Amino acid sequence: MLTEAPRSMDPADQNATATRSVLSSFYETLVQFDEFGHIRPQLATDWSSSADGLEWRFHIRPNVFFHDGLPCDVDAVTASFRRLLDLAIPLAGAGVSRTVIRSVRQDGGSIVFTLKHPYADFLPLLTMTQTAVVSPDAARNGTLALHAVGTGPYVFEAWHSGDDVLTHRNPAYWGQAASFDGLKWIWSSEPSVLNMALQTGDADVVVPLSPVFANLYREQGHAAQVASVHASPGATLFWAALNMHLKPLDDARVRRALSLALDRTALVAGLLHGYGQPACSALTPDIHGALPCGVNEAHADLSAARALLKTAGLENGFSIIAVVQEPEEPMAEAIQAMWKQIGVRLEIRRQEAGVWVQSAFAPPDVKAHEQTGVILTSWSAPFLADMQLRPIYASASAAPQSANLGFFADLSLDALIDRAAGSEEAAQRQATLKEIQILLKQQVPVLPLYVADTLYGVRKGVEGVSAGPDGEILVLKARASGSGPERAP
Amino acid sequence: MMPLLRRALAMPLMMLGISFVVFLAIHALPGDPARLLSGPQVPENVVQGLRHRLGLDLPFSAQYMHFLRRALQGDFGVSLRDGTPVSALIVQRLPYSLTLGGLAYLVALSFGIPGGIIAAVCAGKWPDTALMAVTLVGASLAGFWVALIGMEVFAVRLHWLPLMGAGSWKHYVLPVFVLALMPSALILRMTRTGMREILRQDYIRTAYAKGLPSWKILTVHALPNALAPVVTVVALNLGGLVSSAVVTETVFDWPGVARLLVDSVRYRDYPVIQGITLLAVLGVLVATLVADTVNLLLDPQHRTS
Numbered sequence: 001m002l003t004e005a006p007r008s009m010d011p012a013d014q015n016a017t018a019t020r021s022v023l024s025s026f027y028e029t030l031v032q033f034d035e036f037g038h039i040r041p042q043l044a045t046d047w048s049s050s051a052d053g054l055e056w057r058f059h060i061r062p063n064v065f066f067h068d069g070l071p072c073d074v075d076a077v078t079a080s081f082r083r084l085l086d087l088a089i090p091l092a093g094a095g096v097s098r099t100v101i102r103s104v105r106q107d108g109g110s111i112v113f114t115l116k117h118p119y120a121d122f123l124p125l126l127t128m129t130q131t132a133v134v135s136p137d138a139a140r141n142g143t144l145a146l147h148a149v150g151t152g153p154y155v156f157e158a159w160h161s162g163d164d165v166l167t168h169r170n171p172a173y174w175g176q177a178a179s180f181d182g183l184k185w186i187w188s189s190e191p192s193v194l195n196m197a198l199q200t201g202d203a204d205v206v207v208p209l210s211p212v213f214a215n216l217y218r219e220q221g222h223a224a225q226v227a228s229v230h231a232s233p234g235a236t237l238f239w240a241a242l243n244m245h246l247k248p249l250d251d252a253r254v255r256r257a258l259s260l261a262l263d264r265t266a267l268v269a270g271l272l273h274g275y276g277q278p279a280c281s282a283l284t285p286d287i288h289g290a291l292p293c294g295v296n297e298a299h300a301d302l303s304a305a306r307a308l309l310k311t312a313g314l315e316n317g318f319s320i321i322a323v324v325q326e327p328e329e330p331m332a333e334a335i336q337a338m339w340k341q342i343g344v345r346l347e348i349r350r351q352e353a354g355v356w357v358q359s360a361f362a363p364p365d366v367k368a369h370e371q372t373g374v375i376l377t378s379w380s381a382p383f384l385a386d387m388q389l390r391p392i393y394a395s396a397s398a399a400p401q402s403a404n405l406g407f408f409a410d411l412s413l414d415a416l417i418d419r420a421a422g423s424e425e426a427a428q429r430q431a432t433l434k435e436i437q438i439l440l441k442q443q444v445p446v447l448p449l450y451v452a453d454t455l456y457g458v459r460k461g462v463e464g465v466s467a468g469p470d471g472e473i474l475v476l477k478a479r480a481s482g483s484g485p486e487r488a489p
Numbered sequence: 490m491m492p493l494l495r496r497a498l499a500m501p502l503m504m505l506g507i508s509f510v511v512f513l514a515i516h517a518l519p520g521d522p523a524r525l526l527s528g529p530q531v532p533e534n535v536v537q538g539l540r541h542r543l544g545l546d547l548p549f550s551a552q553y554m555h556f557l558r559r560a561l562q563g564d565f566g567v568s569l570r571d572g573t574p575v576s577a578l579i580v581q582r583l584p585y586s587l588t589l590g591g592l593a594y595l596v597a598l599s600f601g602i603p604g605g606i607i608a609a610v611c612a613g614k615w616p617d618t619a620l621m622a623v624t625l626v627g628a629s630l631a632g633f634w635v636a637l638i639g640m641e642v643f644a645v646r647l648h649w650l651p652l653m654g655a656g657s658w659k660h661y662v663l664p665v666f667v668l669a670l671m672p673s674a675l676i677l678r679m680t681r682t683g684m685r686e687i688l689r690q691d692y693i694r695t696a697y698a699k700g701l702p703s704w705k706i707l708t709v710h711a712l713p714n715a716l717a718p719v720v721t722v723v724a725l726n727l728g729g730l731v732s733s734a735v736v737t738e739t740v741f742d743w744p745g746v747a748r749l750l751v752d753s754v755r756y757r758d759y760p761v762i763q764g765i766t767l768l769a770v771l772g773v774l775v776a777t778l779v780a781d782t783v784n785l786l787l788d789p790q791h792r793t794s
Contacts, residue, residue, distance in 0.1 A: 007570065
């Protein structure tokens with residue numbers, strides 16, 4: 001059970017975590033991460049790259065078939081990627097692939113990608129559901145949005161819009177067959193309903209479970225008898241963008257003061273009930289080279305913050321406006337209380353999702369008119385350092401183009417991001433990433449707050465469920481483990 | 490009868506005017522459907538492509554005329570989210586909402602009218618006080634809260650009722666109860682007020698003087714005359730029922746039209762919002778027309794007015 005309905009059955013035309021959870025049972029990618037975070041083969045059996053990192057060759061697994069019976073051979077895989085790269089087809093999830101990949105072609109029994117520039121995250125990019133291989137017939141007929149046709153262990157059966165998505169086991173699956181006859185995906189936007197559904201047995205797996213309910217499953221009681229809750233390290237970074245075009249936020253000393261006044265440990269304890277970790281840098285812990293919080297860095301340093309404000313001539317504080325969506329409102333209130341201690345008055349404007357998107361992605365003149373200083377949001381791009389940096393910090397990504405919501409522009413940072421993206425050598429890349437993070441700690445265009453764990457609940461009697469770092473629930477290896485508890489009517 | 494006929498004939502014109510207002514209001518909602526459907530991680534040029542594909546970059550007047558042309562043929566377009574025809578989505582879900590709403594009104598009438606009569610007859614005595622207290626609580630409680638408490642008690646703890654979804658008769662119990670709370674209170678109070686006024690009339694006193702049995706006086710002579718405002722309120726409250734259904738269907742995962750509306754508003758799925766809103770407006774218009782007709786039948790004085 002998820003918190004929102006899938007947005008599409010077309011893997012290339014979506015970017016939502018809940019949608020990816022559903023689609024991962026139907027579709028497969030060329031390569032995939034294993035449980036240790038290493039790349040392993042999936043539809044590709046092996047691969048190699050040219051010395052300059054611009055050409056990548058993949059051999060396609062033989063004897064794999066789509067759910068519609070067509071072979072998933074090199075022709076089909078090439079067609080799937082050509083569709084992904086076709087600029088004439090608007091696909092919401094194709095953005096990164098189109099930025100990175102110049103062309104794709106067949107060469108004998110293999111498929112060859114030519115990149116626009118060396119891209120160290122190319123293999124992680126090919127693990128993303130957005131790059132999953134789709135049936136050429138379904139793509140040609142334009143039915144993918146409503147009817148999934150992939151090669152995965154479960155076959156799409158029906159999507160009752162607003163109600164459920166039904167699947168059944170793929171009898172012709174090339175790998176280990178799925179344990180269950182079928183899966184049923186349901187959803188509710190109300191967190192307490194997810195909690196209750198887990199207890200009554202209306203759902204065997206719920207994700208994400210609100211941290212508020214997590215302790216119920218750790219205590220003695222009905223909830224703990226029928227289900228268990230699991231916390232998986234997440235890669236969803238919660239952050240606050242600061243509008244660089246708005247005074248006094250255009251002053252780096254002020255931005256640093258705001259960062260110093262935050263008690264990130266308290267945010268994790270209070271808002272996540274401990275299910276997460278403070279974030280002090282731009283990269284999440286799953287990235288090699290991500291800087292952890294330094295000693296006391298996650299705690300507030302109010303005297304240092306006040307001193308910085310004083311040097312900026314703001315010893316009496318100032319007022320700013322934050323725009324937030326409903327789920328982030330408690331976070332905004334906690335920050336409001338923390339900043340109040342250094343004299344900064346934060347006005348919180350809670351907005352409905354559509355209104356918030358309009359405010360957050362507004363260009364500088366609109367944000368100046370609305371006096372929007374702070375935008376609270378989250379971002380998830382596990383294992384993809386470039387995707388955690390470029391959309392949020394590169395000057396070309398300034399809103400409304402992408403998610404650089406505070407209009408930060410620094411040419412030296414742009415060059416560093418490019419260098420990190422093209423750097424194949426691990427040590428060199430990590431050194432560049434470190435340089436980037438230090439620069440961002442000095443400039444503070446964004447306030448990293450915390451990385452939340454993915455909390456999911458599983459009924460007794462079900463095992464093998466896991467969660468990906470971006471909150472995607474993985475049920476392909478799920479199986480029944482003896483008899484579970486009785487269910488409600 | 491002429492005013493009713495005139496109103497019936499004016500309904501298409503009213504629907505046309507309302508369709509424009511609804512179209513305007515929906516498009517005035519802040520939030521870009523293309524951006525919402527794409528998600529925040531998508532570059533603007535891709536969002537622009539989607540905007541073009543969905544026809545959202547056309548001028549407002551062109552979008553409205555396009556909508557109107559198709560709506561006149563019964564085609565409300567397709568969902569921006571998944572391409573399903575709006576009419577198909579509504580037809581699929583309408584029976585669930587009608588059943589839920591119908592049962593809720595049935596419960597509300599079954600409780601409200603007898604309760605109102607009892608309260609009026611026993612005015613100032615304990616049954617009246619008790620019923621008034623019940624209606625006060627019923628009208629004051631937030632449906633959302635009652636729904637969650639009901640689910641926790643009857644589904645999670647007692648296992649008497651299912652938690653969510655639609656299927657057996659048991660699935661109806663909690664949603665119907667929650668949805669009937671507000672109209673029950675309203676109908677009971679309106680019936681009580683109407684009955685108290687009628688019971689003070691001379692013809693009722695005469696009926697008692699003639700020795701007619703109380704039940705006959707109350708049900709045959711008083712109630713029909715007291716019901717006119719109740720019928721009007723029931724019809725006008727249909728809009729309120731739709732908004733209550735939004736909460737009820739969302740919490741109980743009820744596969745009805747109101748839940749579809751919530752999901753559609755979240756993603757600015759204009760065609761679906763328009764289709765459902767116009768359907769709700771048509772429902773209220775028809776309900777008020779039916780209410781006026783029923784009032785006419787109940788009260789002969791109306792026929793000459």
